[in-house]
Amino acid sequence: MTPSERIKELREQLNRHNRLYYVENAPEIDDRQYDMLMKELEKLEHDNPDLDDPLSPSHRVGSDLSKGFTQVTHSRPMLSLGNTYSLEEVNDWIDRCNDSLGNSGGLLSVPLVGEMKYDGTSISLTYEHGRLVRAVTRGDGEKGDDVTLNVKTIRSIPLVLPTGDWPETFEIRGEIVLPWKEFDRLNEERAFNEEPLFANPRNAAAGTLKMLDSSIVAKRGLDAYFYYLLSDELPVDNHYENMLKAREWGFKVSDVMTLLHSAQEVDDFINRWDIERRNLPVATDGLVFKVNNLRQQLNLGYTAKSPRWAIAYKFAAERAQTRLREVSFEVGRMGVITPVANLDPVLLSGTIVKRASLHNEDIVKNLDIHEHDMLYVEKGGEIIPKITGVDTDAREAGSRPVEFVTHCPDCGTRLIRIPGEAAWLCPNKYGCRPQIIGRLEHFVGRNMMDIEGVGDENCSLLYDAGLVKDIADFYTLTTPALRELDRVGPRTADRILEGVEASKSVTFDRVLYALSIPYVGATLSRKVARAAKNIDAIMSMSREELIAIDDVGPRIADSIIEHFAYQPNRVLVERLREAGVQMSMPEEDTSDHTTILDGKSIVISGVFALHSRDEYKALIEKNGGKNVGSISKKTDYVLAGDNMGPSKLEKAQKLGIPIINESQFLEMIGQA
Numbered sequence: 001m002t003p004s005e006r007i008k009e010l011r012e013q014l015n016r017h018n019r020l021y022y023v024e025n026a027p028e029i030d031d032r033q034y035d036m037l038m039k040e041l042e043k044l045e046h047d048n049p050d051l052d053d054p055l056s057p058s059h060r061v062g063s064d065l066s067k068g069f070t071q072v073t074h075s076r077p078m079l080s081l082g083n084t085y086s087l088e089e090v091n092d093w094i095d096r097c098n099d100s101l102g103n104s105g106g107l108l109s110v111p112l113v114g115e116m117k118y119d120g121t122s123i124s125l126t127y128e129h130g131r132l133v134r135a136v137t138r139g140d141g142e143k144g145d146d147v148t149l150n151v152k153t154i155r156s157i158p159l160v161l162p163t164g165d166w167p168e169t170f171e172i173r174g175e176i177v178l179p180w181k182e183f184d185r186l187n188e189e190r191a192f193n194e195e196p197l198f199a200n201p202r203n204a205a206a207g208t209l210k211m212l213d214s215s216i217v218a219k220r221g222l223d224a225y226f227y228y229l230l231s232d233e234l235p236v237d238n239h240y241e242n243m244l245k246a247r248e249w250g251f252k253v254s255d256v257m258t259l260l261h262s263a264q265e266v267d268d269f270i271n272r273w274d275i276e277r278r279n280l281p282v283a284t285d286g287l288v289f290k291v292n293n294l295r296q297q298l299n300l301g302y303t304a305k306s307p308r309w310a311i312a313y314k315f316a317a318e319r320a321q322t323r324l325r326e327v328s329f330e331v332g333r334m335g336v337i338t339p340v341a342n343l344d345p346v347l348l349s350g351t352i353v354k355r356a357s358l359h360n361e362d363i364v365k366n367l368d369i370h371e372h373d374m375l376y377v378e379k380g381g382e383i384i385p386k387i388t389g390v391d392t393d394a395r396e397a398g399s400r401p402v403e404f405v406t407h408c409p410d411c412g413t414r415l416i417r418i419p420g421e422a423a424w425l426c427p428n429k430y431g432c433r434p435q436i437i438g439r440l441e442h443f444v445g446r447n448m449m450d451i452e453g454v455g456d457e458n459c460s461l462l463y464d465a466g467l468v469k470d471i472a473d474f475y476t477l478t479t480p481a482l483r484e485l486d487r488v489g490p491r492t493a494d495r496i497l498e499g500v501e502a503s504k505s506v507t508f509d510r511v512l513y514a515l516s517i518p519y520v521g522a523t524l525s526r527k528v529a530r531a532a533k534n535i536d537a538i539m540s541m542s543r544e545e546l547i548a549i550d551d552v553g554p555r556i557a558d559s560i561i562e563h564f565a566y567q568p569n570r571v572l573v574e575r576l577r578e579a580g581v582q583m584s585m586p587e588e589d590t591s592d593h594t595t596i597l598d599g600k601s602i603v604i605s606g607v608f609a610l611h612s613r614d615e616y617k618a619l620i621e622k623n624g625g626k627n628v629g630s631i632s633k634k635t636d637y638v639l640a641g642d643n644m645g646p647s648k649l650e651k652a653q654k655l656g657i658p659i660i661n662e663s664q665f666l667e668m669i670g671q672a
């Protein structure tokens, strides 16, 4: 292949990976592989200057611009960062800075700032007169997507700044991240619903920020760290102190940020944080070093793609080797069979790994895993351990390739493969225990009927005792029947029955979701319920009528029709209806409703100036929120007027619940 051909090939590959990474949030290769391709391209272009091209991905920031958002031009370009993987490269960069600044020999006469490189997606916020007016993604560096509505749902981002010495107009840049805890919760929920998992918090954060429905964004628990301030009237002439100011104004600026005065301190900083980052609540993929003095930053300037005054030091992915005990096959709620590698326990990035999903048959085949193989397990910016390869030299003589099961490990039914998909299914939908229990667990779940008291464990218990064989059986439970069970005490029995009773007021859209109709997830259920209004309409709709509903495609329409064509499912609906479960949407004028506060529990306290308490209650409802009387861990906000009760105030502060005033609240729902 000639250099010209290879350059063309690399550019095409990199552009494709950029799209997968920035727009679809579903990368196919890992960062290091990507960086190697990029290095190869840069070298070829360097050696063949006549083949270089300013439009090459080596000179441009990978673009996240996507459909559905308004584009806004950045006042100053938002660029990437140069990458290094070793201390030597960082030292070379320091030397280059010192040389350019005419400082050769005297190492770091002006200090650097060491920071964490948070692994999320970049954001630029603009504040005017102390109010957040715009939030824009990096986009292609020149212009980004306006994601203000979504960003406003992030609790740690101040919408209105407290009185302070902030400039009248400024921009602050940072990283939107999804904390590990929220990431795990989200993936658990997705695993449960048999939706594809996010590979890492970065993809999840970037994907969430680009959702078109802010109410879902609000539920995801995004957070943000800020690392750069821009303005014509900056308070101080160095980066470090400007960030301290930003912290005073209410922005989350990482405590990791440190002034460094020597190469030794840089080295120590790297060694310290490469270990300690594991205790941070969010994902990081490296460290960033920046020249502190803003005048020197200006003198060093920028390349087309990154500032010369900053550099990223990337952490290497961690890899371990361990022996495969066996591959087990697990059956999900929708019948999908997932192969799981059970491993000899091994320590990786601070946690012990014993299991790793192999996802589907194709992956098992491609890795060519044999019984008792030594496997490579990796965990980079990813918390989910991934099997990346097999050490074939360590293979036992005569060991056979792992075979995918042909029959359901639970009920013995022959598996079927959905055309065009990698997954195998157990078709014994209504007779296969894990599928039935999976549906029961789904039904009682928090986002569905929210029947408190029935956890996953209780579902199997109730099923095996013959008390709950299908979802309608929850409504036939009685205290004496529950008390028959050894493992259910009187308090649990009461809680279960109270939960069952309360579930009768759960709105119809969530009931529809709770029915476990394949492909009908939370968002889609809401759309279908709002469009069709009630279950009878849905059960009698034709394929065309269903497809006419927003976001319903042929596959979903067929799935709904097939679900209700099965007579026992219709009987279930009737039994639920008789028990008092909601089977239609309430009649009301919903023309001025929004979903901005969807699912948020809000406590109102004190006296207000702009609207009455009742008006605020109505506004909360209209925007999808819930009015609750007393403050608890589950409260999302306290809307506080004057003379808020001191005990309420204390409780809210103790639980760390954000207290907002009326103008912040009105701003939040777009009525300021």
Ligand SMILES: NC(=O)c1ccc[n+]([C@@H]2O[C@H](COP(=O)([O-])OP(=O)(O)OC[C@H]3O[C@@H](n4cnc5c(N)ncnc54)[C@H](O)[C@@H]3O)[C@@H](O)[C@H]2O)c1
Pocket (backbone or CB within 6 Å): 017, 018, 020, 021, 022, 027, 028, 029, 030, 031, 032, 034, 035, 061, 062, 079, 080, 081, 083, 115, 116, 117, 118, 119, 120, 121, 122, 123, 138, 174, 175, 227, 288, 312
């Ligand atoms: N796997 C793939 O297919 C694929 C595709 C494209 C890009 N990538 C990865 O992404 C990299 C390029 O992405 P990029 O241009 O977003 O660069 P980057 O993520 O390596 O670095 C720049 C970004 O770091 C973030 N950042 C976090 N903390 C920061 C701090 N304290 N100060 C300044 N910035 C901070 C900012 O959002 C900034 O935009 C590649 O090197 C590769 O590793 C991977």
Ligand SMILES: [Zn+2]
Pocket (backbone or CB within 6 Å): 331, 408, 409, 410, 411, 412, 413, 426, 427, 428, 432, 433
């Ligand atoms: Zn089965």
